[in-house]
Amino acid sequence: MLNAVVIFLMVSGFMLFFATTVGLLRFPDFYTRVHAAGKGDTLSTALLLAGLIIYYLQDFSGEALLTAVKLSLIVFFVFLASPTATHAIIDAGYEAKVPYWTKRKPSADGEPYPGPERRREDRQI
Amino acid sequence: MKRLTLVILAICALIMLAAAVDLPNWADPSSPASTHLSPDFLEQGYGETATPNIVTVVLADYRSYDTMFEAVVVFAAALIVLVVLRRTPRQRSKMVQHRPVREGRDTVLRGAAQLIIPVMQIFALYVVGHGHYSPGGGFQGGVIFGASFILLALCYNLQFTIDRFKEQAVLFCVAGGVLLYAGVGAICLAMGWNFLGYAGLAGILGVSEVMARSHGILLVEVGVGITVFSVMMSLYYDLASGGDLDEGL
Incomplete structure (x- = not known):
């Protein structure tokens, strides 16, 4: 019975990984690609490792519990670090004025950054 | 041709x-x-050094001379980057600077760094200290420890990190780690053993010769760790700011 849960979690994790890869390759610009990588990567890693945790805890022992705790620590830190890294990369791209994709073609007179230039006021501590 | x-x-x-x-x-x-x-090595390693991890024994005891000069290579890398990049304020005015200036500190990054960095540093100390029993040791632990400070510099900014860990202190650690390693060897020499023959520490530490070799391994691993983490910080300080240490990433 629990095996079905494990299989479901791991298969959905793999499917999300696949979607991440497709998104990384197929999306049109920098921001959407990083978005796909950041979102899918985090959730699919969490799903895969959740499946592994349940698998390990099927025959309960101290050693299995230790492994499960270590795996859940990995989940916790991936959950913390991966979206933060995505945020930092996108922020750096925005500051460097990486052009983003629009449905309209960019105007011919060399305006690479179609959006209004926004400045942050809350940068100072 | x-x-x-x-x-x-x-x-x-x-x-x-x-x-x-x-x-x-x-x-x-x-x-x-x-x-x-x-x-x-496999048969006598544990009996001679009381250290289960045979890789650590070979690295830090049987071949500690080799490992000492690995640490010296890392030390030399830091010195060379200092010589090439580091500029004093007097020299700076001659050159035109062009680099990204990030004065801002992002709330998201700051929060994540506050959660991750303490865990990283404790884990680094664990990797150094647990090298006798599991994969790890001075090089790996030092890299994790240095990476935690680089993460601090990335998530806040360079000046924030330099205010907390001064360049002089970093360079003191760069030299101090190698000095600790070589000093352990020299103490062994002074006690009448070979250079880096840790059994010579038995009299000073008040333990048996086998345990002295185990403790000697820990001492030199700590020396390697100090050198590696401070070299990483020194390289980052110089590379991120172009040698000025005033601003940068």
């Missing part, structure tokens, strides 16, 4: 291939390394 290079390369490759015939096969149990040295 390209053809000549190709011919020379082909000749060298042929010589190497011809010489490789004489090498023992992969994982050959009757090769010289597997018949004399490895069994000796």
Whole structure:
């Protein structure tokens, strides 16, 4: 019975990984690609490792519990670090004025950054 | 010229291939390394040093001379980057600076850094201290420890980190780690043993010679860790700011 849960979690994790890869390759610009990588990567890693945790805890022992705790620590830190890294990369791209994709073609007179230039006021501590 | 290079390369490759015939096969149990040295290490390592992780024993005890100069190589890398990049304020005015200036500190990054960095540093100390029993040791632990400070510099900014860990202190650690390593060896020498023969520490630490070798391994691993983490910080300080240490990433 629990095996079905494990299989479901791991298969959905793999499917999300696949979607991440497709998104990384197929999306049109920098921001959407990083978005796909950041979102899918985090959730699919969490799903895969959740499946592994349940698998390990099927025959309960101290050693299995230790492994499960270590795996859940990995989940916790991936959950913390991966979206933060995505945020930092996108922020750096925005500051460097990486052009983003629009449905309209960019105007011919060399305006690479179609959006209004926004400045942050809350940068100072 | 390209053809000549190709011919020379082909000749060298042929010589190497011809010489490789004489090498023992992969994982050959009757090769010289597997018949004399490895069994000796595996059978006597624990008895001689009371350290279960044989990799650590070979790295920091049987071949500690080699490892000491690995630490010296890392030390030399930091010195060379200092010599090439570091500028004093007087020299700075001659050069035009162009680099990204990030004065801002992002709330998201700041929060994540506050959660991750303490855990990283504790884990780094664990990796250094647990090298006797599990994979790890000075190099790995030092890298994690240095990476935690680089993460601090990335998530806040360079000046924030330099205010907390001054360049002088970093350079003191760069030299101090190598000095600790070589100093342990010199103390052994002074006690009448070979250089880096940790059994010579037995009298000072008040333990048996076997345990002294275990403690000696820990001491030199700590020295390596100090050097590696401070070299990483020194390299980052200089590379991120172009040698000025005033601003940067």
